[in-house]
Amino acid sequence: MAPKLPIFLDNAATTRCDPRVVEAMLPYFSEKFGNSASRNHKFGWEGEDAVELAREQAAALIGANPKEIIFTSGSTESNNLAIKGAAEMYAKAPVGQTGRGHIITATHEHKAVLDPCKRLQREGFDVTFLEPGEDGIITADMVAGAIRPDTILVTLMWANNEIGTINELPQIGKLCHEKEIILHTDATQWVGKMPTDVERDCIDLMSWSAHKMYGPKGVGALFVRRRKPRVRLEALIDGGGHERGMRSGTLNVTGIVGFGKACELCKEHMEQECERLVKLRRKLETELSKRIEVTQVNGHADKRLPHICNISFGFVEGESLMMGVKDIACSSGSACTSASLEPSYVLKALGVGDELAHSSLRLSLGRWTTEEEVDFAIEQIVKAVEHLRTMSPLFDLHKEGIDISKIVWQAH
């Protein structure tokens, strides 16, 4: 059966909201519209019950206690609250001074981690940006090597959103617990896809977001450990004292209901879904590598998420490649697709050469991706790469046996 076009292979950017999630949310718009903080009437109780159920569903997905879940507007907010909130709370010197404490992160984190860290750097904290190896992975040894006596916070993503590689998270968690350093992880791409247990994995703070796991946009959570150790955070948003005082503001009840349902569904389907997606991703990677010469899968070959594939096709530029695969919605690390005209900083952090970074596609699979769609994508990508290579001056040089990396290009 021919798939319906265009095909959505950009599930790392966002996902389709599961119809079961939408159904769960609907009553909370105009029937059960109460404010969950209204303690004195039925409308409020309905809202509160719904939020508490969602809190249980979210906690169950990650092996936490429901009391440890703080609802937010998504991972960007959760990351900001975790990083800035912990830094301020555990700072070794007051505002306005230097030497306020040391923070460890990595160069290929999401901007929603990097930018808060850079702000803290300007505000008197020291920040170490670890560099991943070529495989894209941050190991526990790398973290151990960077820890100082004044290290107060380690913030490292569980899995990378552009290349899907998985950092050594449980090991890093154990290390941080031994050294009594708070560990935050941006687990946006991980949670809901892979089994997570904050107890076993020694996580103190963890961000994730509904819209990456078949829930609605604009809602997410921060896990904040309550015991061993009890993590405290300085709030960013002050007001009515909602969410244990860590995040004031009337709760997005409808969104939270959807988030809870999305968590429940992910837990239910995780095992088969993971297996199914790994198969599809492998097919995509092996077929493309086999049929197109000078192709490189970016990041570690095995230590990666089931659903994210990042692949560079030498001698063709990513934006034109996306134009060539017009029936496939995906993304590219090419500079031409970015407002800054810089190629992907994540691929650069891995030491992927600039020209291969420009030539990369990120294809990310999801709950509704079928084998027919993957087959269709393979055919269209093969065709587009061939079309573009007939036009590529670099491919000519390659065929003439000239090493492009050795040419001195005229700057312009």
Add this chain to the structure above:
Amino acid sequence: MAYSDKVVDHFQHPRNVGSFGTSADVAKRTDVGVGIVGAPECGDVMQLQIKVNEQGLIEDAKFKCFGCGSAIASSSLATEWLKGKSVDEALTIKNTQIVEELSLPPVKIHCSVLAEDSIRAAIADYRKKNGVVAETTAAAH
């Protein structure tokens, strides 16, 4: 960002893709001028070749391009415009005309600049091979 119909058309049916021989061959031919601008690290490399006849008319032009769809369309369009022009006339082609013809948005203006630069570079190469001193200045950008 949506592409204009003309960009899509040039992208799907590029005009005059190719070259007049291997890089070593064309380096020796005095009737062919080669312009290569850009760099792979910047995500764009444009190669334009012109074949000039005895009357000084550009008889044929070919391009190759590693770059975005707008860069491919700009260079494809450039080859169409070059054919039949004298070398001097060719130098009057401006990137702004390409922008207008292809309805390029502001972020894609540099792709048209690349096309203008490659025209100038190809002509400079042709003139150098034929002992004419180049008086072209590359468009600043």
